[in-house]
Amino acid sequence: MPPDAHTHQIDCLGLTSEEAVAAARDRLGVAVNTSLPAYRRIFREGVRSVGPLHVNMPEVVRTLREPSNEGEVIKFVCRVAPVASPDPEHPLASAPLETESVLIPMIGSAGRQTYTLCLSSQVGCAMGCTFCETAQMGLIRSLTPAEIVAQWYAATHEIGIRPSNIVFMGMGEPMDNYDNVMQAVAVLKDHNGAGAALSRITISTVGRVDGLRKMREQITKPGWHRLNLALSLNSPNDADRSAIMPINRKWSLRDLQQELATWPRYGGNKLCIEYVLIPGVNDSRAHATQIADFMRPLVQQVLQNPTGDPEKDTRIRAVLNLIPYNPRRNSPWPAPTEESVQQFMDWLIEEHVFVKRRRTKGRRMMGACGQLGNEGIRRRQVVPLTQSAKP
Ligand code: SF4
Numbered sequence: 001m002p003p004d005a006h007t008h009q010i011d012c013l014g015l016t017s018e019e020a021v022a023a024a025r026d027r028l029g030v031a032v033n034t035s036l037p038a039y040r041r042i043f044r045e046g047v048r049s050v051g052p053l054h055v056n057m058p059e060v061v062r063t064l065r066e067p068s069n070e071g072e073v074i075k076f077v078c079r080v081a082p083v084a085s086p087d088p089e090h091p092l093a094s095a096p097l098e099t100e101s102v103l104i105p106m107i108g109s110a111g112r113q114t115y116t117l118c119l120s121s122q123v124g125c126a127m128g129c130t131f132c133e134t135a136q137m138g139l140i141r142s143l144t145p146a147e148i149v150a151q152w153y154a155a156t157h158e159i160g161i162r163p164s165n166i167v168f169m170g171m172g173e174p175m176d177n178y179d180n181v182m183q184a185v186a187v188l189k190d191h192n193g194a195g196a197a198l199s200r201i202t203i204s205t206v207g208r209v210d211g212l213r214k215m216r217e218q219i220t221k222p223g224w225h226r227l228n229l230a231l232s233l234n235s236p237n238d239a240d241r242s243a244i245m246p247i248n249r250k251w252s253l254r255d256l257q258q259e260l261a262t263w264p265r266y267g268g269n270k271l272c273i274e275y276v277l278i279p280g281v282n283d284s285r286a287h288a289t290q291i292a293d294f295m296r297p298l299v300q301q302v303l304q305n306p307t308g309d310p311e312k313d314t315r316i317r318a319v320l321n322l323i324p325y326n327p328r329r330n331s332p333w334p335a336p337t338e339e340s341v342q343q344f345m346d347w348l349i350e351e352h353v354f355v356k357r358r359r360t361k362g363r364r365m366m367g368a369c370g371q372l373g374n375e376g377i378r379r380r381q382v383v384p385l386t387q388s389a390k391p
Pocket residue numbers: 125126127128129132133134135170171172173206370
């Protein structure tokens with residue numbers, strides 16, 4: 001990556017400290033004892049420009065806040081570059097694009113408030129899940145690593161909330177922008193910079209098995225074991241799932257089950273199954289039984305328990321997160337009633353599924369799960385574009 005022409009500095013937002021130091025040395029002839037402290041100050045203190053390095057931050061153009069019983073939910077919107085189209089007549093050639101991110105508050109068992117940052121990996125999404133607002137946009141373009149990390153930077157240094165957890169559950173399918181997402185994770189977990197704990201970062205997918213295979217390789221590498229995975233299941237049988245999630249026509253539930261049953265477990269990384277409960281679509285008693293069938297092979301017994309003591313019998317459980325549906329714009333389905341959510345929880349418990357309920361937050365401002373998306377940009381054109389910010 002060349003130094004920025006006008007400043008003779010290197011934009012380090014999408015670079016790890018090692019990459020930034022190497023770029024400063026190779027491009028500007030700056031020694032590590034100057035560039036590394038600069039990198040640390042930029043990420044830790046939020047200083048935008050230090051010596052050979054700077055951050056070229058997308059502007060935060062809107063911030064929306066909505067109270068919840070665990071604190072204020074904050075949705076913020078950053079403006080990013082338009083699509084790079086050689087055609088000046090392209091409908092999005094000069095229109096600025098926006099990323100949406102959400103800070104979600106949580107009160108832990110000790111009464112301490114923490115925040116989870118829900119990041120976007122693309123503007124729009126190509127996956128076409130029928131219940132999701134983002135799908136209505138189609139895919140506009142993938143985000144660069146710097147544009148993904150910028151969402152963390154904005155949360156931490158502009159809004160002033162350093163998130164404890166980071167989930168890639170905003171706009172886009174992370175496996176559809178795999179290399180840039182993993183580069184962003186490498187930057188976020190860099191102990192010289194953002195310093196986010198890998199065990200508190202979760203990549204979510206609708207079930208792109210090609211991406212899962214790449215991630216499997218990645219998490220076997222030293223320093224990557226504890227990266228968490230979430231699968232958006234949303235229906236436990238192929239007919240229903242294909243109707244609401246087109247990806248299922250390419251990779252079936254059996255493909256996913258086989259992939260996840262042997263998912264590498266390192267005694268810390270989590271495997272979550274996400275289930276958006278939609279009235280009349282996936283909320284019957286039979287669905288609860290089918291979920292249990294799907295999850296059974298994912299619940300593994302730890303073999304290193306020679307004592308036989310059930311107290312020490314650490315079962316690695318795949319957790320089901322039950323998410324009451326948050327209606328998208330013009331949704332054909334309503335949100336489920338409180339009674340129907342509780343009924344479905346009870347059926348899952350009867351089926352011995354380890355289930356947690358996700359509390360709904362930010363629904364009124366279209367900031368809840370499945371509600372991110374720009375109404376003004378809908379299916380104008382699919383422009384797959386994936387850039388690399390590596391030097
Ligand atoms: S649920 Fe996720 S993968 Fe599906 S369309 Fe929405 S953003 Fe894309």
